[in-house]
Amino acid sequence: MFQQQQDRHFRRTLSITALALTGSLAFATTSQSAQAAEPIPVGVIGPSAHIDGRAIFQAAEMAVDEINAAGGIDGRKIELHKYDDQFQATNAVRAYQRAVQQDHVVAMTGVFLSEVGLAMQPWSGRLKTPLIISGAASTKIDQNTHAHYDRFKYTFHTFTNSTFIAKVACDFAHDVLVGQLGYKTAAIFSENAAWTKPVDAEYEKCLPKAGLKVVDKIGFEPNTTDFRPIFNKVQDTKPQVLMTAIAHVGAKAIVQWHQQQVPALMAGANGQGGSSAFWKATNGATDGVIVGTTGAAGAPVTDKTPKFYEDYKKRFGEEPAYDAYTEYDTIYTLKAAIEKAHSTDGAKLVEALEKVKLTGVSGPISFYGPKDAFTHDVVYTPGVTTGVYFQWQDGKQVAIWPPKLAQGKVKLPSFVKAAQ
């Protein structure tokens, strides 16, 4: 009886073992194949289910197709590898490992969530492969690179970080909100996310300088579903403008602002607001909202911007979100670096990237050095790398700032009060 039982047990353990072995072996062997030969593999990562994630993939695709059509990089075609991080940091880290060790990409680009970017950052050093972040805004990324340059030097950031985002917003506020509309008070309206903390801090510093008194600071969780309590409180302090710093919070805030007819203009950094998909998601409630972004509706931020905008819209049937501009530039920046380095080696690419200088669709691109506070972030030049502020007017993005790009004037929504 015992013998039999032990036998049964033995057989069972053996077969489990066999399964584990064959499983892992099969896995190990399949993953050995596919060595890249001629083309240059480049990775792009983002959450494909998200408006901004989709924008990253589409922009990368477009840039790669253009480059390949024009003969590639030194005659080598780019082979784009897409990775969906599904908003999960561990998933992204595994994808990064796969990209480098399996698909042999020379650089990873994209990244929408700051959480994902920060999780991938340590791996850029370990994998010795550049990570060029085009979508996440967190200033922390650049601070980390600065503080631990040796380990993190492989990380670059083609999207202006939060601090600069706020600086641009203040410049806009000074020119338009105060200068044109005569507003005097503002409330900071920002989601509680890592990328918004530097924005809040900067807003508090620079808004008063721009001429807007900060009468309230409203923070809320990114997953807030009901904004009525928030708008309710806003009306106690009666700000004339809500200076936004939102990206995760999408349609809900805007729709309820519209539905509740909050008598304050909404303007500022707004991660999703640049895409026409957002107009649809809010059913047009976003009409009248002013969005600061990297490019808009063909406004010639640089001379390359209008063509990109038109091509993108034609190809994908929607307006590019903010990170479509930066991701598109990222691919071209990478191209420039590879050409400069005459190599796809990670360390050499880092050196080349540090020296790169070009004009993209989002503005001129060069990176801060190791000594600057925001190491490897794209250099901010006041008055030049400003991006553009536009207002949603009847479903169209109308650029209103900076003046040289302006296509129209601010139109106040019916429920927003003009300054006396």
Place this chain on the structure above:
Amino acid sequence: MSILEVSGLSKRFGGLQAVNDVSFSVDRGQVLGLIGPNGSGKSTTLSLLMGVVRPDRGKIQMEGVDIAGWRTHRIAKQGMAMVFQHSRPLARQTVLENIKLALLPDTLFQLFPPHTLDRRAHEIAERVGLAKVVNEHPGELPFADLRRLEIAKALAQDPAVLLLDEPFAGLAPSETREFAELVRLFREEDRAVILVDHNVKEVAGLVDNIVAMHAGKRIAMGSPEEVTRDPHVREVYFGSSLESASGVHAAGDRRAQSGSDRPLLEVELRSVRYGLAEALRNVRLQVNDGECVSVVGINGAGKSTLFKSILDFLPYEGVVRWQGQAVTGNGPGAVASSGIALCPETRELFRYMSVRENLELGGHRLDNQEREAQLERVFDLFPVLRQRQAQAADTLSGGEQQQLTIGRALMQKPRLLILDEPTLGLAPLIIENISEALERLQRETGLAILLGEQNLTFALRHSERVYLLETGNLRWQGKAENFVAEVGEDVL
């Protein structure tokens, strides 16, 4: 000094005084029988002793130490062990491992038991008659062996006081004898045994003393003979007396009036199984139009299984015919719609719905006028339901709920009413109410009734014919007036 002395033990659950000032004692080498009808508080008493339920008042002294209110495992270590009526052995372990579980020390610091444990477990298995199945899994064992396993586990603790909750329930006569032998063995080993059972008869030859309980109170104490003779006990069990009960033969006259021999329900069950256990075998039963028939038997004899099979809640081998048509496999809804109404032991009321809504659902197939009329009849029959018609069902007392259950069944305007233990746990007054209602129903409507009861008085009073069910087999059938003569007190 007695090893266990209980005094003034009391426990209340909400509105129910489950155990009321009960005292008794038991010595080493003695078997004490704790008897009483269902709901009399004897199982609760065992739970109180074992510390599963904390007593409100009273002392439980074990060798001079008051263990009332102690946690169960401490009481167990003090030398008390209990065989639960329903307990679940470890299904994935063998019988031997289940026994070894009980032998394990209560410590986190011994990962693997000494080898002597194996021998001990085998010895115990041997003693309770499980030697042949030590390497089987409990799921493969017949019912009696599962009970043996429970006893083995209790025995493994080498208890000074052993509590047995209905050890004979569901056993065949030969098995009952084996178990009784085991209990005698415990006595010889100088253990004190407290044994809960429904009837005196079964335990009379086994126990030294009996405590009889009713409605939470101790109503008698003494030797089996004394307790059997005790008028109070007899009344609780038999109402007035058996003879007079079977003497009330209004029932026979009634059938003569309706004068029908047409079979309404014919049941031929070859076998009904729960997994591997066979709950019923070769049961044939017939109910004629307008007749009242009862199925008697103790708890676990298979009455509920029989009724559930008739209503097609359970799959079975065999056939059930209703008015000549086989209804097997039609599903409970269809069987019920054909005119059979069952009042299950669990009542199955719609607990958050009002009394009236419950009744209306019972009569959902009637048109409005008919339903109102029938509702009136039910209210006539059970006036308390009229008063309580807006109350939610689960706010009613037990007796009221039972009346509602019957009322809901009557709303279906059935031709056959099946009642499963309608008197279970109810006060005499309520039982009287229900009794009268049933009589009225038969008299006025010629409704056929199939009654499942362990309360013989009640069963004999209402029925013309009786089936006696014992461990899934039909043991006796015949006219109610012959029951006492032919089976008599044998079943009590």
Place this chain on the structure above:
Amino acid sequence: MQLKHLIHWRSTLVLLALIVLILMPLGASGYVLGVLTVAFYLAVYAMSWDLLFGYAGEVNFGPTFLVGLGAYGAGLSNSVFSIPVWPSVAIGTFLALVGGLVLAGPALRLRGPYFGLVTLVAVILLEKMIGLFSSYTGGEIGLTIMDVLTISNVGNFYYALGFMVIAAIALRTVARSSIGLILEASGQDPVATEALGFNVTKYKLFAFALSALFSGMAGALMVFYLGSASPGTVVTVFVTIQIIIATIVGGRRTILGPILGAIFLIVAGEVLRPLGQLSNAVVALIALLLLLFAPNGFAGLFARSGGRA
């Protein structure tokens, strides 16, 4: 006989599977090792959960409460207080242990879905706390942790493998020991188990402590592997779901099953990566089909049928 089982198990599974796994770095790419490293940590979460859920019968929807405490305990110690790696791991593990005992409190009072709800609440509250103290914890983007166990793929692979093996031996030993038997009995019928003289409270506390110990330590170690800790990686309900799927798919109450389940889950996720966001759905679909057609999981597929009701 219990001891024999153990030796027997060691001699077959550990020797065969372990040898292959130990030799794996010779042939496999860093990517494969990286994937398996994560799978090993997930396996420890799942094994620890199996001890509570499979053996002690506790419907714990909050394994990540323990994992998260371990991860954040270690991560904060390292990044905020600059405590070295191993002491940080110890602190995280200790914090998880405390969390395990806290969770055991309601487990002793509540049963089934009610207890499950409390554990769910524990996870949500932990997530909220991380959000509220974002100046320390980094909020939703999490902590960046500078120290690492090692940056070598092979080294990390061996750390994870070694830890998983230790956890598996420890958990399986306990599960197959007297304590496991008593735990299983108290999960099935606590009253009857008490009546056999066992202090059920003691065993439950022990089970929670052990589960917390390993899941907390795994969380702490994983943080030093990943280089970051965020709610998304160690706390959210999605991680809980992964743990549950790994256990159920691998086979509950086997301790070994969850390892297979975890490897399946992670490897399948990677193999299906080309499907993009549908990969999760497909993995879940496979798991659902397994549940419907092979309810005992992988381990059950290989156990001979019969012997069980």
Place this chain on the structure above:
Amino acid sequence: MLHQLVEILADGFVIGAIFALGAAGFTMIFGVSGVLNLAHGSIMVIAALVAWFCAEHTPLGIYGGALVGIAASVASTYLLYGLVIRPLNHSKRIADNERPVFVLTATLLVAIILQGVLDYAFGSSPITTPTLIDGVWRVAGVTIPYSQILIGVIAWLVLGALWYFVTRTRPGKAMLAASMSTTGLALVGYDIRKVQRQVWGLYGLLAGIAGVLLASFTGASSDIAISLTVNAFIIVVLGGLGNVAGSLGAAYIIGFLGTLTAYLISPAIREVPGLLALVLILYIRPQGLFGRH
């Protein structure tokens, strides 16, 4: 202070009603089939997203879209019941005492599958369906959008209809009764399988309506599914499992507690007092606030 009170009342009124709709179906399913459906939130989101999609991308318009969304929800509950729950409930390979765990896990897996499919089909960005009517009502210094009032009114009309249906009509009563005792219902002559199918249909309907209203009130996206499920779970446990009226009360308690917290303390910790209250209540009354015995 007064305007805040008005807003809290107005908000809690709508939120509570939407919660109640979702939870009523959830608890009935538990009563009838013993299923704690962890895919509950996903089903609400299916309705929301399908409704939004049809309203935006097809000529059906808002109302047509809402109907299609609700139909999608009903279809999913039927599929869930027919393809997953029923087979599991009848599987001979699963021991009876383990069945609930299997069903629970299966619904969890369904939730993940749905999340993936929804992400794939609609993206994860939150959407809101178009407002039914524009404009606001200003009262006591408070602005309340007409659309919110309308949503509240619709939610209450549906709740009223549900109440009428389950207390006044025969099939409705049968379904309510089934959630308390399926055996009892079979005993009075109902075909249980049919009633079970009906209850799953009703559940789909309620979850669908709740989902569509939610999409219009606060917006919806695939990633809120889990929190919707947790919310419903909390409500029905508070209300007493299987107790429809109890879950209505609990929905309002949770709704108002959350709204009060959001207004008076911070929207960031909206759920926390509800969760704490839940833990507290479970300690004192493990059978739920309105549960009996």
